[in-house]
Amino acid sequence: MKNPIIFIALLTSLLPLIGAVTAGLLGKQLGRTLTHRIAVGLVGVSFILSCYLFKVMVIDGHPAVDESFYTWATAGMLRFDVAFLVDRLSAIMIMIVLFVSLMVHIYTIGYMADDPGYTRFFSYVSLFTFSMLILVLADNFLLLFFGWEGVGLVSYLLIGFWFKREAAVFGSLKAFIANRIGDIGFLLATAAVLMYFGTLSYHDVFNQVTSATSKTLALFPHYEVSVITLICLLLFIGAMGKSAQVPLHVWLPESMEGPTPISALIHAATMVTAGIYMIARMSPLFEYSPAALSTVLIIGGTTAFFMGLLAITQYDIKRVIAYSTISQLGYMAVALGASAYDAAIFHLITHAFFKALLFLAAGSVIIALHHEQDMRKMGGLAKYMPVTYLTFVVGALALSAIPPFSGFYSKDIIIEAVKLSQVPGAGYAYYCVLAGAFITPLYTFRALFMTFHTRERTDPKLRGHVMESPWVVLIPLIGLAIPSVVAGEFFVNAMIFSQHKLLGNTTFVLPDHNVLGELAEHFHGAKLMALEAGTTLTFWLAMAGILTAWLFTAGFPRWSEAVKKRFSWIYAILVRKYGFDDFNQIVLVHGTQETGHLFYDVSDVKLIDGVCVNGSGWFIRWFAQTARRLQTGYIYHYALAMVLGIIVFLAWYMWGL
Template structure:
């Protein structure tokens, strides 16, 4: 079975090959060939990922070194992949959900011209390759290469319709805000190199980062300040990729890209990168309590802020976008209280139901001829039966109703929050109620009541083709049963198979944790029942409130504040963007043009003037040449005998 792990390099390489074929030959390939290459390479990666997952589950893990990526004296950074429980699980999520999104895209993007269709699939394949590289990297540098790769691909895909200026601005916003976070990640890598002399996770001689950090006191010159500083900088990187306060505003704007891209960014790839990085580095974060508190507080604040904004959004994709930001906040809350398994569990279940919801939204938009305002929808239940049923399943799952997937992962996070800090639990509980409310407001306004669109839209309403509905059905099934691998101990003994599976990854961190304790069964039943009851109340209220009389008027009062996203974008524009533009214009006018250009142009003009005057010497008169020669001799004579010391 060892040979299976040797195939791990194929998992990222196959999508890379798909990118090269579709990218280089985009004008020669037909749409069917582009679809075959784009989908086939990711499907092949998924099949290999299943084999690797089975092999890892049977106890075969390891680091596969390919070559020295960087070597300077005794310092080296190998190009190596790490196949273990965490990476194998993420491989399944990325390639599995990624393949369904690729398949869905074949129908959703079919109206595009052939070469743009190929360009789209090339970008999609490159996105999957970059994320797989991030996951498989056996050190922080290889992870960072994949990290930068997904940032580039997000720019390319968000701005896919590049002729639209607004979409281009959204792409640039995502790229720049990610670069801000990436600087923190890069500084953390340099800090690790300076203090530990390595960026490799683990090594056979136990000199890797995580090996050394199991006993910080034994590392000469390494202090609590170092571990806090490094982990805070890593978290800055995570706030960029995983859209946390203050770097979250790019993610809702990422809706400018095609809907399958939104599903890929929000569900299976990019935004989970920060969660993966912190979960992978759990032994570092467990020993930095200050950082963990910061993570928990910012995660909870992000969850509440985004959930409040989602309450008043009318764009079907914007509601889901802010929902993603809110759910990511939940995951960071879990990381902050040390519930690493719970965070990874929610990453998995969220991938299922959020991909389902985005693709379901895409099916609605496809049927409504690119209409995204839910106030112009309604009554789609009969016309889009498969989309309706699968979207409803996604809404139930994210609301946390048992036995759907979201219930188990969200309950685990809330239980961990309760154990850590009761205030965390209260705020997380409120956020859960808001989630159930805004999701069923979205569902009721879109699918129930009377149709509010145009007659032309009503005439063309139809269910999406099989290549779009099949991924919806698969994801709906996963949204129902996906949580059953993490049934809590209070409901069934030894049924949390995910916790057992991931225990080798989090074992060392768990030994160093100071707050690991379990609540009694009665308390857990009460908390579980309270969250389910709140979700049901919010669902019933939203259905009764919006199914027959949806909110069609423009929001006013505090509702307008929520609809305008707490004016955070306006504040950023006023405090950061406009002053930078003003500074740029000032420097351009007075420094670049007034000083630098004046200096450079002045030198040029001086040379030209001197040249024009000197050329007059070339008169052709011998007498003038003799006079100049005599004068030159006199000058040399004076220098030689009177001025030279």
């Protein structure tokens, strides 16, 4: 390995894998304490190495390093290499992934303390981290696909970790199938890249993009589509599966059946952000496909608005945060569609902090209430759990985009960027994300008030035992709360508006699409941006959302029931989640089962067993019995048969003449 940076990147990714193998194979022999020390320690060292890479690549401005260290296969002129691309984007991403993963590893020590699968869980979480690092560091589509499938597989294991629960098994299978649907699009996109570009290397593909813009493919007779557009749309189908965009979002709420630490890891900085990262990495392709950008904008806007509405009707505290994640992923997709790739990554980073914080704070509540997740059985917990309460408040304010918390900067920039975008569909997406500015604080503070304020609704047997979580749980909360407060103000200029942006030239934007460049003309510093928030519509929509949440939960809770009755048909639609789950269950699940039964009854039972197997036996038996009757043993019967044969032969011969 020629370059030491590649060696450090390889070591950074392999350390979690070593922890996963150690915990998985030797966990029982090592014991719980030694297992978690090894797993947490290796992820911690990996995080330190990622900080060093961040310093070298981002702060010191080291050029991007792209190096192959293993050739997996060759086919003619094609080489399939295991190679890493270490640049500003990948350096920032792996640092965020490892920071959140480290917090989750520490939190797991307290949350899973009494679980019999303790060491197995550490193995899965470390393996999940390894897969995400490979996905981020890959320099070609093949290695990207390896990491892509890795996080999908391990997420299946983690969501179904409590495999004796039917809901967990159902949720893990649903996540696996929904992701496979998206992966078909990703796999077809990879095949199209190889077919039209003759390589799977990012660098080589991006260098050929401009020459490939005129290439078309005939999907149907007399109907051709741009090759670039086809590849981008197929890639986005893959991103829709991983990043839970409508209609492939259905798996993400079901992932709540897994333990809370993995809910935080999946929803914060790893699996669900893989699709966002992938599209940002593929910006040189997407920029030359307005149709693909419009599709991303429209689907992202739809996801941001309509999935946010669903969170208002949920009572499971983890599902509220899960639908919030889907909605925020819609915001990131809108930024991508508006060519504001840096803003999408910026929101990905800030979202990683405050969403992990909210999940882990919710987990702290769940621990205190002996794994109760229904907010209707909570209330008044602020006085019992002050640290958890304060960290949840920080996460809620950041998610609601209240200045100066981190979510304010990233979300506000996305809303303003899509407002300036000229890509078709930008108008629709703008109104969706603008409405989301009201909906997000509404469901977030509804959960806050129902959990920590209002009257106590906990089980009377538990009230005397509710207490703050142990410090091994609280330390990650405090560690995530700090960047949830300061990360936005600290990074907004460097990430978005500086002439020497942190991401450098790792994302590509055509001059006609440079909406962030237009915004930069009106940016005069993070502090002034926060001070001027009071003059913006988004700020007052957020404040209205918080006030509405208070009125309907803590202030006048009867209003909530009155509104449900008055708009019962809308409430029914939201409770049924727009029918997506019903459609999947009735049409896809039951439809597939009935189709399977039909094929079984017709092809297997009747055709194969009835006709081929039993039918062939019946025919042979019938033929044998019939032929046996012809063998009578009388000479005159044989003579008659000979005469009849001669007559038939002569008749055929005369007919031919």
